[in-house]
Amino acid sequence: MTATISTTSVTPIRRRRRSARLSPLLVAFVLVPFLVESIWVFWPALQGFWFSLTRWDGMSPPAFVGTDNYVELAGDATFRGALVNTVIWLVLFGGLSVLGGFGMALVLQKERRGVGFYRAALFTPVVFSLVVTALVWRVFYQPDGIADTLLRAVGLESLIRPWLADPQTALYAVILPALWRQIGYVMVLFLAGLKAIDPALHEAARMDGANSWQRLRHVTIPQLKGVNAVVLSVIVIDSLRSFDIVWSLTKGGPYHSSELLSTYMYSTAFQSLRLGYASAIAVVIFVLALAVILGYLVRAFREEA
Amino acid sequence: MNKLRTGAFHTGMILLSLLWLGPVLWVVVMSTRSFDDIAAHGVGSLPRSFTLDTYRQAWTDGGELRALINSMVVTVPSVLLSLGLAAMAAFALSRFRIPGRRTILLLMLAGNLLPPQILLIPVAKFSELTGLYDTLWALIAVQVGFGLGFYTFVLHGFMRDLPGEIQEAATIDGAGTAQIFTKVMLPLTRPALAALGALSFTWIFNDLLWAITVLRTDDNMPVTPALLGLQGQFVSSWNVIAAGTVIAAVPTVAVFLRFQRHFVSGLALGAVK
Numbered sequence: 001m002t003a004t005i006s007t008t009s010v011t012p013i014r015r016r017r018r019s020a021r022l023s024p025l026l027v028a029f030v031l032v033p034f035l036v037e038s039i040w041v042f043w044p045a046l047q048g049f050w051f052s053l054t055r056w057d058g059m060s061p062p063a064f065v066g067t068d069n070y071v072e073l074a075g076d077a078t079f080r081g082a083l084v085n086t087v088i089w090l091v092l093f094g095g096l097s098v099l100g101g102f103g104m105a106l107v108l109q110k111e112r113r114g115v116g117f118y119r120a121a122l123f124t125p126v127v128f129s130l131v132v133t134a135l136v137w138r139v140f141y142q143p144d145g146i147a148d149t150l151l152r153a154v155g156l157e158s159l160i161r162p163w164l165a166d167p168q169t170a171l172y173a174v175i176l177p178a179l180w181r182q183i184g185y186v187m188v189l190f191l192a193g194l195k196a197i198d199p200a201l202h203e204a205a206r207m208d209g210a211n212s213w214q215r216l217r218h219v220t221i222p223q224l225k226g227v228n229a230v231v232l233s234v235i236v237i238d239s240l241r242s243f244d245i246v247w248s249l250t251k252g253g254p255y256h257s258s259e260l261l262s263t264y265m266y267s268t269a270f271q272s273l274r275l276g277y278a279s280a281i282a283v284v285i286f287v288l289a290l291a292v293i294l295g296y297l298v299r300a301f302r303e304e305a
Numbered sequence: 306m307n308k309l310r311t312g313a314f315h316t317g318m319i320l321l322s323l324l325w326l327g328p329v330l331w332v333v334v335m336s337t338r339s340f341d342d343i344a345a346h347g348v349g350s351l352p353r354s355f356t357l358d359t360y361r362q363a364w365t366d367g368g369e370l371r372a373l374i375n376s377m378v379v380t381v382p383s384v385l386l387s388l389g390l391a392a393m394a395a396f397a398l399s400r401f402r403i404p405g406r407r408t409i410l411l412l413m414l415a416g417n418l419l420p421p422q423i424l425l426i427p428v429a430k431f432s433e434l435t436g437l438y439d440t441l442w443a444l445i446a447v448q449v450g451f452g453l454g455f456y457t458f459v460l461h462g463f464m465r466d467l468p469g470e471i472q473e474a475a476t477i478d479g480a481g482t483a484q485i486f487t488k489v490m491l492p493l494t495r496p497a498l499a500a501l502g503a504l505s506f507t508w509i510f511n512d513l514l515w516a517i518t519v520l521r522t523d524d525n526m527p528v529t530p531a532l533l534g535l536q537g538q539f540v541s542s543w544n545v546i547a548a549g550t551v552i553a554a555v556p557t558v559a560v561f562l563r564f565q566r567h568f569v570s571g572l573a574l575g576a577v578k
Contacts, residue, residue: 023481027397029396029486040424040431041450042416043431045423121321122322127568132532135547139335144347144349145347146331146348247533265422266425281422285420286422293415300411301407301411303462
């Protein structure tokens with residue numbers, strides 16, 4: 001932070017947009033928000049890394065243990081399970097929401113009768129909290145709930161199981177509501193991107209005899225490059241952050257079968273009170289997110305240039 | 306042929322819409338069923354009763370009223386404060402040659418991209434240290450701090466693209482920095498502010514993780530975490546839980562309907578560039 005104060009007089013015409021005068025007010029405009037973020041984000045983040053090198057129960061002061069926590073993580077079966085589940089989550093939740101969202105955006109991009117309603121329908125869950133989403137779907141999964149009733153109606157009783165309480169199905173039963181809520185969101189991002197494509201490009205491709213698949217492959221998708229990058233970052237970051245929906249539906253159970261790194265971190269920290277160990281899990285989440293964060297920042301940096 | 310395709314399109318989309326709206330409608334309907342009805346016929350059956358007493362139970366016995374007040378006490382100041390601070394930073398960084406402005410901006414954005422998990426323990430400890438733990442102040446503070454980076458980044462992009470002549474004209478007319486900010490820039494930034502306002506309202510209102518990290522007492526919980534408590538309190542009263550769910554969803558749905566255009570353009574803000 002090196003905002004200097006100078007009082008050069010303004011020469012508006014030559015220096016478009018920016019005057020060189022840096023009043024104390026301007027310095028405060030930058031410093032105050034920056035300090036607020038420093039107190040609640042930057043400083044805690046640095047502390048988080050430090051805590052991951054300690055053993056700490058929250059009462060007595062943290063004791064430095066070097067990389068012990070990371071060594072323990074390597075041999076922790078629950079952690080490994082949570083890591084695998086997080087990858088499954090990333091692939092299924094991330095992949096399917098991109099495919100579904102993009103597909104829906106393609107189908108609903110052209111203005112025609114009814115499209116507004118369909119878009120609104122798919123978008124509705126986006127405004128709900130994940131806890132609301134979870135409770136809606138809990139009804140669906142209840143014994144004798146909608147899922148079971150539907151299966152009975154088509155004669156597939158044999159498939160019925162306690163969806164959220166069966167370690168075999170719990171993770172997937174949690175992904176489904178998360179997808180239900182995310183697809184509408186991704187669709188809106190792609191709709192905005194599709195709208196920004198110059199229709200003349202499609203027109204030219206059509207003149208050259210390209211069929212609709214070729215136009216999708218060679219016009220639409222390349223034109224969406226910027227949107228794709230944003231969607232990808234959003235999806236990866238969202239996946240790694242996913243917590244609410246799992247916490248509301250299964251708390252990571254049964255037997256850690258739907259445990260993600262985020263829920264394991266939370267229960268280790270605030271239920272087992274192993275704050276040092278939980279910090280190490282948080283650092284792992286951070287490292288996994290790092291590549292995407294950096295990619296996003298590089299893009300942002302180029303834009304600002 | 307064309308007619309056939311239109312028919313297939315609408316049939317498919319109506320089925321899909323039903324898949325999306327069905328579960329929601331189901332919960333709304335279930336919130337009006339009586340306990341005996343659900344106990345006798347299960348949550349998967351069609352309604353055979355009608356009552357609104359469930360809403361009274363969720364509202365008063367379940368503490369949803371208290372929780373909604375908490376939510377508003379947190380959400381409204383958080384939105385105003387974070388957008389206000391972000392607008393200040395964005396204004397200074399986009400319209401003036403502040404040394405290192407690009408680094409500052411990206412650093413602030415980077416803070417928002419961090420997985421919150423890395424912050425949870427330090428933030429909980431820091432709020433204990435400052436005596437803010439288990440108060441709504443802590444939640445407001447962390448919501449403002451964590452959201453700032455993203456709002457600043459978006460507003461910066463918006464303000465940077467405003468024509469410079471307006472600011473110059475105001476400067477020639479003798480307006481100071483503060484006046485240019487409040488009288489010229491803020492009004493011009495209104496579309497972006499409205500979009501971010503609608504978005505941040507739902508984000509903060511819907512938050513679970515920060516609330517259960519810095520709050521402990523049930524009476525202090527906003528409506529999103531309180532909904533999980535309600536589930537524990539009314540274990541098998543699915544109708545009351547459904548009523549509580551509807552109550553918790555109404556404010557964000559209302560904001561969305563009121564600011565629909567802003568909301569969607571807000572989501573798209575980052576996407577098209």
